[in-house]
Amino acid sequence: MDLVLLRHLSHLPGVTRTRLQRLIDQGAVHLNGRPVLRASARVAAEDTIGIELPERRPRTPPAAEALPLHVMYEDGHLLVVNKPAGQVSHPAFRNRSGTLLNALLGHAAGAWSPALVSRLDKGTSGLVLVAKHKPLHTALQRLSNDNAIEKDYLAVVAGKPPARGTIDLALDRDPWDRRRVTVRDRGGINAVTKFERIRTVATGPGNQATLVRYRLVTGRMHQIRVHLAARGWPILGDATYGRMMPGITRQALHAWRLAFDHPMTGTRVDVSAPVPADMEQLLALLGAREIGDHRPER
DSSP states (O other), rough: HHHHHHHHHTTHHHHHHHHHHHHHHOOOOOEEEEEOOOOTTTOOOTTHHHHHHHHOOOOOOOOOOOOOOOOOEEOEEEEEEEEEEEESSSTTTTTTTHHHHHHHHHHTTSSSSEEESOOOTTTOOEEEEEEEHHHHHHHHHHHHHHHHHHHEEEEEEEEOSSSSEEEEEEEEEEEEEHHHHHHHSSSSSEEEEEEEEEEEEETTTTTTEEEEEEEEESOTTHHHHHHHHHHHHOBBBEEEEEEEOOTSSSOEEEEEEEEEOOOOOOEEEEEOOOOHHHHHHHHHTTOOOTTTOOOOOO
């Protein structure tokens, strides 16, 4: 039953398999006029399914909060901030406060309205580009769509990728879990990631770990994490797509650098963010003592 409902209702906001199972347990789903008792109940042709969806509460505007904010660059039109791992980018159902947007609203103090040009997963650290007004947000989105914003990431992965290459694999939402992304042989959305191997070390008998630099050609949800896992080089610490590792409790992925021509002034903006302490511990294993030591190995 839950899979049938998901197949027909997945286009609705907030609908997940878990939420549908909860509605079944609450007696909100009926089959031919009778309450469904189990999510595993079978559905036959010509059956009639009824579901009572709770009313969605009207969203309240995000609130300004006095939170730490690491500003790496700021002018009258935009800013680039360094988001710590563990912070959600934008308020959502389970995270209504403490997000990066709440911190930005506090920083703006009503003088301007922040608009995120890019977002990072909760477990990913690094740079986020923010517009201060709508015309600039539109201009930056256009730059991003034209691949005119350089977005470089650092990740520590299991295994040893080639010295450099390109991953071109279409992506789409997992039909059984909308929170996940999967590679698609047919259909899906085009997704391209370029990479360059920096350094590889042995981490145990028959095991290796590698520091890799990535550049996003497209910017899809979970793109780097899914691309690497599909190629056999999962990110260390990634509980969803990768491999857990002692010493780090999140994916070892950091949005290291942003570079672009300023739409308003024409000047070149080039910002990089220091690697956080938990990833530095892994980088130390690879011999990279500081962020400048991210040159490809020979």
